[in-house]
Amino acid sequence: MKKVLNKIVVYMFLTILGIVMIYPLLWLISSSFRTNQEIFTSMGLIPKQIITDSYVKGWRGSGQYSYGVFFLNTFKLVIPTVLFTLISSVLVAYGFARFKFPLKKFLFAMMISTLMLPNAVIIIPRYILYRNLGWLDSYLPFTIPALFATYSFFIFMLVQFIRGIPRELDESARIDGCNSFDILVRIIIPLSKPALFSAGIFQFIWRWNDFLNVLIYITSVRKYTLSLALRMSMDITDSVAWNQLMAMSVLTMVPPILIFFFAQKYFVEGIATTGLKG
Numbered sequence: 001m002k003k004v005l006n007k008i009v010v011y012m013f014l015t016i017l018g019i020v021m022i023y024p025l026l027w028l029i030s031s032s033f034r035t036n037q038e039i040f041t042s043m044g045l046i047p048k049q050i051i052t053d054s055y056v057k058g059w060r061g062s063g064q065y066s067y068g069v070f071f072l073n074t075f076k077l078v079i080p081t082v083l084f085t086l087i088s089s090v091l092v093a094y095g096f097a098r099f100k101f102p103l104k105k106f107l108f109a110m111m112i113s114t115l116m117l118p119n120a121v122i123i124i125p126r127y128i129l130y131r132n133l134g135w136l137d138s139y140l141p142f143t144i145p146a147l148f149a150t151y152s153f154f155i156f157m158l159v160q161f162i163r164g165i166p167r168e169l170d171e172s173a174r175i176d177g178c179n180s181f182d183i184l185v186r187i188i189i190p191l192s193k194p195a196l197f198s199a200g201i202f203q204f205i206w207r208w209n210d211f212l213n214v215l216i217y218i219t220s221v222r223k224y225t226l227s228l229a230l231r232m233s234m235d236i237t238d239s240v241a242w243n244q245l246m247a248m249s250v251l252t253m254v255p256p257i258l259i260f261f262f263a264q265k266y267f268v269e270g271i272a273t274t275g276l277k278g
Helices: 002-031 054-060 067-098 104-116 119-133 140-147 152-163 167-175 180-191 193-208 212-217 226-232 242-262 264-273
Strands: none
Touching: 002 242, 054 067, 054 242, 067 104, 067 140, 067 152, 067 180, 067 193, 067 226, 104 152, 119 140, 119 212, 140 212, 152 193, 167 180, 180 193, 193 242, 193 264, 212 226, 226 242, 242 264
């Protein structure tokens, strides 16, 4: 009887905690169907007066560009950055995990040390570099660095995962006539799928929600991503249509949530096993 009561108490506590955690999201969705006045006067989840056109009007935007343009811009920035990050990171991680070469430990330590470098320290030098290269007001400051494995967190995560893959598989493949590239493509990458999914989801969410870097490098409104578009909607001279802003905020969250749920199996497996093998 005591165990049953303990379980009931635990489940009740977890249920209440879950409701508290998810309440802001539910309130955001509810607010997209409210009037502006009710948004600031009620904390309930059920609107007194349901507004049905906030999503349609919000999608049109507040200027000459609709949110369809901003969604497309965000995908143009995020998808190449994610793909280039995965390709470059797995190549570098494969080299660190499977090969011996001069200064390997030193280079690996230098790569890890960049994780401790505050972002504020490199903002100005990076901006000057991209300005001299003529990359400002484009997505090149995001895609090109990703192509050269500049995200050391993902490299370290993949190195730890690849080290857990038995080397006997590599040796068996070499006996069958595979070279190093064949081993990477046919053995390492398929077995590293959980870690790659985890890295891809992390990078997708980070770049999707990125505000500061986009604000620094992008100046043209027609190239704005969703984070800048939502902020711009609050800068118009007229009164802010908060229900429309809430509606667009809800739509902005949909792609990352869908990707997370569809790849949840691999994501959880990758997080659970990375760094625990070998």
